[in-house]
Amino acid sequence: MVITNVSCVSDRWSTDEVWALAPDASSHKAALKVAKPGSWPASGVIAADGGATSAVWGECKGSGSKPYLAAAHLDGDKGPAYKCSCPSRKIPCKHVLALLALWSQGSVEPAEERPEWVAKWLSGRQSRAERAAGGAAVAPVDxxxxxxxxxxxxxxxxxxxxxxxxxxxxxxxxxxxxxxxxxxxxxxxxxxxxxxxxxxxxxxxxxxxxxxxxxxxxxxxxxxxxxxxxxxxxxxxxxxxxxxxxxxxxxxxVGISTRSEDVLGSGERVHDTWRVLGHNDGLTPDGMRSRRTWLRGADTGRVALVLSYARTGQTPESPFRSGTEAEGELAFHPDGRRAVRTDRMTERACTPPGGGGIDQALDSYAGALADDPWLEEWPVVLDHAVAARTGNGWYVADRNGAALPLETGTLWAVLAATGGRPTTLAAEWSPKAGLAPMTLWDDEGRALAL
Amino acid sequence: MNQEPSTPEHEADASEPRGNTGTDWGRLVSTALVGTARRTVPTPPGLPERSENAAALLDLAVVETVRAKAGYVAHTATPIDPDPSDPLPEIGEAQAHRLDVILAGRPELLAEWLDLLVRSGRCVPRTRIPDLLDRAARDRGLRPAVAAAVGTRGVWLAGFNKPWSFITAEPMPGDAFDREAWEQGTPERRRRALRALRAQDPAAGRDLIRKAWPNESRGEARRDLLETLEPTLGPEDEPLLDQALDDGNASVRGRALSLLVGLPEGAHAHRLRGYLRRRLRVVPDAPNPVHLENVDPDDPELLRDLALVAAKTRARAKDPRPQDEHRERHQVLITHTPLDVWTELLDTTPGGVLTRVGEDDLLREAIIDAVGLRGDATWARAVLDHPTIGLPRMVGGSVHDLQRQRIRQLLAPLPVDERCERIRAVIGRTKGKITLCQVLTALATPWTRELSADVVEVLSRSTDRRSPTDTHAHQRLCVIAAEYMPPEHLDLLPENSPNEEEAHEHLRLRDTLRFRLDMHKELS
Incomplete structure (x- = not known):
């Protein structure tokens, strides 16, 4: 569960957001054990120009003689990236998670000095990103x-x-x-x-x-x-x-995909203030974990889907944080729906997105089906969503009493957070699975990723 | 359309007409089952003419399928009643993180953390409520603390999920009597309402119990009614308890008897004194100067007052030895009779009584049980100080569970400082570290600084070699210290253990104490 505090201008993540990165429960547990300052004799925050956090690094005392070198690059162009010298295959590993958890609680201090291994990794990432950007610009595909x-x-x-x-x-x-x-x-x-x-x-x-x-x-x-x-x-x-x-x-x-490089190179680009509605995870037919992150342009009203994948045992990347807004360009796949994050996007906290009632949600779903009848999930934002119940189970109702069946995986979280009061809710709708909540906004406008 | 959330692909329900094309989905399905080679398919207007029957059928199927998805009609449902109360202020990020660490890796500290939280007047982040309710559902001991920690929001939430209903029985601060809950609520809510009423107006609560009594056909339910008397038990409750001694259910009778112990000036207590006086013979110069005559096995009055069953009505006497039956009756009688009967009869102090009953194990044990049951500080001190049966004697041998239970009961009525001092006085006399561990757990209270220092001293004694038993005992002692030592005594503990092979346990103990210290600071 992830809480983004709007009133807080700090770009520091909440601890919940850090734990949301954990590939599974056991790495969360393992990370909690190393998430104490005593285990990190050396650590530091590297600030970006605006004072926001660019990267966090730390050296963790392990059982062996050499410390584990862990780092997270947070303002990279393609979302956060992680590195650790430990042998774990999980990404991020428990050391990176623990380091970020400490950072989220303010236990990692800014540091002027950075060890060589950190500097090397960050500059390597920088030059790779430049090469990628330059390559696309210099040599467009014939x-x-x-x-x-x-x-x-x-x-x-x-x-x-x-x-x-x-x-x-x-x-x-x-x-x-x-x-x-x-x-x-x-x-x-x-x-x-x-x-x-x-x-x-x-x-x-x-x-x-x-x-x-x-x-x-x-x-x-x-x-x-x-x-x-x-x-x-x-x-x-x-x-x-x-x-x-x-x-x-x-x-x-049918399965003819477009490579992200090509999308970035020649795909349609749309500039907008993209509201991050939230994300839900799923499994691909071949057992990969997938994450569907839905965005909606504040000006264009355009809906964008950003997909990320991970092998079992890993968490798919979150290219955007739920409940924030990212201003800049998204590059769209030819289908006009799937999108890729571009270099220049600035993220910030924001107020709840505008929503509507259930009839509007169903209308937008029907509209999307006209473009793509094979569509399964579709993001909807309800501005007055309230938990409801009939003899058949749980629903989410709007202010007119219209209701959609609730996919109950997040039922208790939703009820605990709202107390049964109306709230702005972003969810995926599919007639098959029901309404699957992604993010809700509480009375104080705080976003809570479910 | 019949779209139910319980069947995932609601739009597939074949029994309902789908849309208004005039296409009968049921017919489409049956044609598909039989095969289009054997059955023709009409082409409705608006669709392309197909030469193949199969294509025509699939055309119709896809039109209907997409129509059903796109034409999904909203249901109607009544919103649930929202949580009416304002939730307590939530704890901050650091405290919430601490809770996560405890939930993930230090569950043994959860009770202590919850306790601190409740005292701080705040509650857990709402998102943690479901997890805590799940844990309390599994662990009865956590329930009161979890009930307070999850606040009104948690109680409201639990109302929707049967496995969490236990929470609705937990009393909450500021509870008031809720007549609707009492008249129509679940057994848990009824119990809570009754408790609230008893707390405010014991007499009104008693009336409610009296009225409800004849309607409760289950013994367990009647026992639960008696249970609610305990916090505000008073002399006026005696007639109700006395009547319960005639109940058909043994657990109801037993509970009534144990509650009557709390009314030493009542008629029941006087009757017990009388039974005991009539059966005690004092022969000053005999080796066992006090003698208790056999209780008449057929005295129905006595048996009733002791919540026992008469021998002849006992179904084919499970225990055929009359000697044991006598023993049991003696024990029950002595244990439940006010202790003043002894000091009056023997005209001496509690210590004097213990000496005069001398070597009669049965009498003495039963008296000590009575002391434990009543929690009388004067008598407890007399037992603990007694030269032949006192605390130094108790810890001289190995302390079995029963004895540990007894030590715990005897210490309980004393002030914390005195309890710790008494333990300090016998630390050097315990038979080995394992016994010390058992005595310390019987203490069951946070330690004074002096006691902490003494235990640290025991832990830090350097030794050349340890047997496996010693190593085990040392580990146990570290675990107990981690649990009971107030974390602010951390400074008493040296940085490193003098014994290298114990370095790991030592660090763990320090680590836990430091963790608890932070936990206390965060919630102070």
């Missing part, structure tokens, strides 16, 4: 060549999707009644074929088809998903006839 590469990829995928089309029709022609008797291989063969055709997005949609008919209403569920696949295939195969944005959505959904 547009013709890029278009040819993309065309070739699209054609490979098209071959796979043609096969998928025939396969889909075969399933429906033959009837789905047999599905419970078919094994895993039945879907898997088609999925593998799609992976070979470089259509990983379509492949994972096939893998996620209900297998062995499990669960209630499986025929309904299966037919829905087959329908959505059918729409994807038909849409993709007609890609020459649709507008550029729809085509980009289709590309992204």
């Amino acid at each position: 547009p013709k060549k890029a278009a040819a590469t993309l065309k070739a990829r699209e054609d490979t995928v098209a071959v796979g999707l043609e096969e998928l089309r025939v396969w889909l029709h075969d399933q429906v022609d033959a009837g789905l009644a047999e599905v419970p008797r078919l094994g895993y291989e039945h879907w898997d063969r088609m999925a593998k074929r799609l992976v070979d055709a470089k259509a990983s997005g379509a492949a994972s949609l096939v893998t996620q088809l209900p297998q062995r008919g499990g669960g209630d209403h499986w025929p309904d569920r299966l037919l829905e998903r087959l329908g959505m696949l059918h729409l994807l295939v038909d849409g993709y195969l007609a890609r020459e006839e649709v507008d550029e944005r729809t085509r980009a959505v289709l590309r992204a959904r």
Whole structure:
């Protein structure tokens, strides 16, 4: 849980924000044990020009003779980065977490001097960032060549999707009644074929088809998903006839992704004051942890999704802090939704974002579906959200009594924080999972990440 | 549309009509199950003409699916009643961090931390409430402190989650009688309401109990009613307790008896004195000058007053040896009778009584039990000071659990300083460090500076070699010191242990004391 205090001008993070970085409960626990000043004979804060914290470093007494050298670079262009000389594979490791926790409590002093290892790491990061920025500017990708590469990829995928089309029709022609008797291989063969055709997005949609008919209403569920696949295939195969944005959505959904470098190099750039609505985590079909961070432009009203991934045992990066606002440019993927953080963004605390009622939230979801019918989660901000209950379970209601079912993972946290009083709430909405809260703002305007 | 949060893909519910296209989703599904090779699919207006049946079916399916998602209709639900009270001020960041450290790695300090918090008049950050309630649900001992620490917000929150309902029974400062809770509430809320009333108006509380009594069919519920009498027990409560001695439930009778001990001037106490006087024979010159005659096994009055069951009604006597039954009755009688009967009868001081009952183990043990039960300081001192059975004797051998319990009871009525002084006086006489550990846990109070210094001295004694038992005892002693030594006595502890092999425990002890010291400072 993360509390950002608006009234506090310090850029120091709260301890909760630090713990939110912990990859898992055990590293949190381990870090708490080293989070005492006595374990850190040497440490320091490196200030940026404006006086804000640029980096924190420290040397931690370990069991061995050499101390562990831990550091965190907080104002890097791509969000925070961490380094530690310990052998742990977790990022950030317990030493970095402990160091940041001490810093968040004001137990790490600013230091003029910095050890050589810190200076070296920071300057290395600096020059890499410059190289990356310079590279994009100096040598833009040859547009013709890029278009040819993309065309070739699209054609490979098209071959796979043609096969998928025939396969889909075969399933429906033959009837789905047999599905419970078919094994895993039945879907898997088609999925593998799609992976070979470089259509990983379509492949994972096939893998996620209900297998062995499990669960209630499986025929309904299966037919829905087959329908959505059918729409994807038909849409993709007609890609020459649709507008550029729809085509980009289709590309992204079948699995033709755009590299972040290319997005930064030539993607659409939108300048705005981006309100960080919050983030929720999920799992990708191949077991990676993913974090969806949602932003909304204060002027443009544009919604942006920033994705970060991490292997199991690690926490995906948080490129933005929930409840703050970041002024500057976001670079958008061709689908117009997914975005990448650019170099020059300044973050600051802010007041709660404007929100609406539940009908408005549902309208915006429907609007987003028109652009991308495969969309699962969509961010909504309710300005008068209040916990409600019926015989069927928990809901979130607006001031008119309209309500959406609540995804109950954060129920107690929400109730404890609000006391059942109305609050501004940013949440992800999906008809499938319900309303999954990300951030709420209390009476004093403090943001609380859930 | 029938969209329920309990079935995740609500829009998939086939039993309801979906949208207004005229497409019957149920028919689509059944066609898909049978197969479009065997059944044709009509093309509704607005959709492209398809040559393949399968494509036509999937077209319809996707239109319906997206329509259901995009056309999701909001439900209606009534907001819950909000927490009506203003929460106490929350603690700051440093204190909240301290709590996190305790929750993650030092759970043994949680009770102490909560206690400090409650005394500081603040409450935990609201976001920590669910975690604390979960812990208190698992650990009964934490409940009173957690109830106070989570404040009214926590009690309100617990109302929504059954496993947390225990919290609604915990009395809170400023509780007032809530008639609605008493008349319609859960057993926990009823208990709390009754307690609040008893605290303000004992007589009104008693009336409520009397009225509720006949309606409580469960013995446990009647015992809980009696339970609420304890904090403000007074002579007027005796008729109620006396009546409870006739209850059909053994635990109700037992609880009534133990509460009656708190009314030494009552009719019940006088009856017990009478029973005892009638059965005591004093023969001044005999080796055992005081003798207690066998209690008549069939005296129904006596058995009732002692909450015992008569021998013949006992179901096939589990314990067939009459000797043991006598013993039990003697014990129960002596333990529950006011101690003044002894000083009057033998016309001597409490110490004199203990000497005169002499070597009769049964009598003496029962009297000491009575002293422990009543918490009488004069008698407790007499026992502790007694040359043959006093504290120095008790700690001379190994201190088993029963004895530790007894030491704890005897020390409890004395002022803290006196308790610590008494322990200091016997530190050198305990049989080994393990016994010292047991005596120190029986003390069950923060130590005086002098006692801390003495324990530190024991810990710092240098030794050449230790047996495994010694090492274990040393570790135990460090753990006990970490728990009971007031953290401001940290300065008494040397930086390093004189014995290298104990350096680790020593550092741990210092570390815990320093941690507790910070904890006290933060919440002072």
